[in-house]
Amino acid sequence: MTATSSAKVTQPRLRADALRNRERIIAAARQMFVEHGADVPLDEIARRAGVGNATLYRHFADRRELVHHVTLSVMDRIADQAESARTEETDAFEALRRFVHKAADERIGALCPLISHTADKGHADLLAARYRLNSEIDALMAAARESGQLRTDIGVGDLMVAVTQLTRPLPGLGQTPRSHETGSVCMDFDRFVHRHLQLYLDGLATPARSELPGTAASLEDLRPKT
Known part of the structure; x- marks a missing residue:
């Protein structure tokens, strides 16, 4: 095992x-x-x-326990998506593309505030789930990198920042549209997520067109510092 x-x-x-x-x-x-x-x-x-x-x-x-298990469920589902993409796709970069779009469908950006402020981040189950999630995504990215298709200066954290930001509710709009805003273009924001993820993924392909500032981010770098 x-x-x-x-x-x-x-x-x-x-x-x-x-x-x-x-x-x-x-x-x-x-x-x-x-x-x-x-x-x-x-x-x-x-x-x-x-x-x-x-x-x-x-x-x-109570609510805290429910949040805890929702968090575990989301992390486990995303790790499953990474594992499935890596083992089922023959092209490593296409596997990465598949995973990113599936992860976006989990709407993890909308859940980030919930996970960050409510979940017991030191719980053994969450640590195990985070380890598995990081390992699965890292293996997926390593395969794409070794195939020569993924630029070498990014980490798991860099990838997940893009997914979470593009699936986060727009500032000031809340999670659900207000009735007087039904006609707003922002209400159709979700239909642009996969389009912009595709643009982002194109930027991850080699050859890299620029040098990134800073260093590659890990999943651990995204954890709130206490």
């Missing part, structure tokens, strides 16, 4: 129906955190998941 696979977070074994409810709650919470922010009422999350409040609290004692 490799270090990356052994670091994948495992959850306690549950009955099939209980596991389905737990996964539905996490999926609903992730969607609503993206749409409305971290303070969305838990009973609305339960309603979106199609379960009762008692079921939600049976799985998650």
Whole structure:
């Protein structure tokens, strides 16, 4: 077993129906955190998941615990996308492209404030998930670099900055559009994400057209300093 696979977070074994409810709650919470922010009422999350409040609290004692597991879920899904792209694509740079677009679909930029300010960043499960995520993306980038297609002066952190910034809600607009702004061009921002990611990816290809200032960023560099 490799270090990356052994670091994948495992959850306690549950009955099939209980596991389905737990996964539905996490999926609903992730969607609503993206749409409305971290303070969305838990009973609305339960309603979106199609379960009762008692079921939600049976799985998650409070908001902090739910945020913790949403964070783990997002990190694990992104690591899965990196692993799948690396093992299924024959062209290393196309694997990188595939991963970046899939990671953007996870809307991790919208979740960043939630993860940074609420999650227990030192928890063993989060450390393991972060290790696996970093290892999978690093392996993906290493393959593209070794193929001669990816410039050599960037790191995992550089890549994830672009993905998170392009999937972050626009300043001042919140997570959901206000009714009087329905016609605003900003409301269609999401449809430009993959277009601009493609432009960014073109800038990562060799030969590099300029020398980047500073040094390559790691995933660790993106963690808030306490």
